[in-house]
Amino acid sequence: MAGRLDGKVALITGANSGIGQAIAERLAREGADCVIDYIDHVEEADETRSKIKSAGGNAVLVQADVSVVADCTNLIEQAWTQLGSCDILVNNAGIERTASFVDVTEADYDAVLDVNLKGAFFLTQAFVRKLVAAKKPGRIINISSVHEDMVFPHFATYCASKGAMRMLMRDLAVELGPLGITVNNIAPGAINTPINTSLLANKPKLNALLANIPLGRLGEPDEVAGVAAFLASNDGAYVTGSTYFIDGGLIRNYHEQ
Ligand code: NAP
Numbered sequence: 163m164a165g166r167l168d169g170k171v172a173l174i175t176g177a178n179s180g181i182g183q184a185i186a187e188r189l190a191r192e193g194a195d196c197v198i199d200y201i202d203h204v205e206e207a208d209e210t211r212s213k214i215k216s217a218g219g220n221a222v223l224v225q226a227d228v229s230v231v232a233d234c235t236n237l238i239e240q241a242w243t244q245l246g247s248c249d250i251l252v253n254n255a256g257i258e259r260t261a262s263f264v265d266v267t268e269a270d271y272d273a274v275l276d277v278n279l280k281g282a283f284f285l286t287q288a289f290v291r292k293l294v295a296a297k298k299p300g301r302i303i304n305i306s307s308v309h310e311d312m313v314f315p316h317f318a319t320y321c322a323s324k325g326a327m328r329m330l331m332r333d334l335a336v337e338l339g340p341l342g343i344t345v346n347n348i349a350p351g352a353i354n355t356p357i358n359t360s361l362l363a364n365k366p367k368l369n370a371l372l373a374n375i376p377l378g379r380l381g382e383p384d385e386v387a388g389v390a391a392f393l394a395s396n397d398g399a400y401v402t403g404s405t406y407f408i409d410g411g412l413i414r415n416y417h418e419q
Pocket of ligand 1: 175176177178179180181182199200201202203226227228229254255256257277305306307308349350351352353354355356357358
């Protein structure tokens with residue numbers, strides 16, 4: 163059966179873990195050749211590639227630290243050199259650091275903003291430059307967070323990065339629309355991935371969070387990946403400038419005590 167992404171090349175940052183890994187596997191199942199970006203854990207990146215290959219797909223590994231602009235440029239170049247194109251960009255790599263606002267260090271601020279915002283910004287720029295030169299359309303999917311919109315005390319750097327990602331997406335949807343390039347955000351709530359290891363180990367905190375999620379459970383990475391596949395495919399051709407919340411209803415669950 164023909165896949166929705168046959169003939170397309172997708173590049174997914176942070177594709178050796180959690181949500182990025184699930185998205186790479188899903189886009190490959192839909193027919194895309196995938197570039198798996200990783201920074202440290204090559205064994206996990208290789209595991210993603212093996213799963214894709216054993217399901218009949220094609221994937222290459224490229225190491226790149228998205229907070230380094232030269233790495234971003236090289237990542238896009240590698241996609242074109244090794245796979246002949248780059249049609250879909252998923253800005254997924256992200257980190258968080260917790261601290262009271264008064265204790266946030268310059269190093270923590272730089273780490274979070276450099277990966278979550280600067281990385282997505284300059285990788286998107288390198289992606290768009292190549293599309294413009296090749297006169298091709300494209301798809302940009304940012305993995306932001308419910309915290310592009312929802313407060314998260316003691317995570318000011320994370321909120322600043324994801325809130326900026328929301329505005330960047332809206333701005334680029336308008337600027338790049340005439341080029342046939344769509345830009346959308348996926349905003350996960352609490353998803354079962356390594357970024358939540360300490361939360362998952364803290365039962366009282368986890369139960370308090372679950373009480374706020376109308377669907378009563380954490381999401382799974384593949385539930386985020388399904389929406390990424392939709393946005394990358396022809397089914398999502400007329401969607402741009404939107405955020406999709408994948409959060410079991412968390413963001414809508416404000417109520418008076
Ligand atoms: P994760 O399992 O910790 O994955 C994060 C990925 O980003 C890892 O592959 C990591 O690589 C990579 N990464 C970190 N710094 C990088 C850098 N400088 N350059 C390239 N890659 C880098 O967490 P996740 O939950 O899947 O998170 C994926 C995205 O979803 C993030 O943007 C996160 O903010 C967002 N999100 C997650 C949740 C959730 O509940 N899980 C909720 C909302 C939003 P290494 O493993 O090699 O360090």
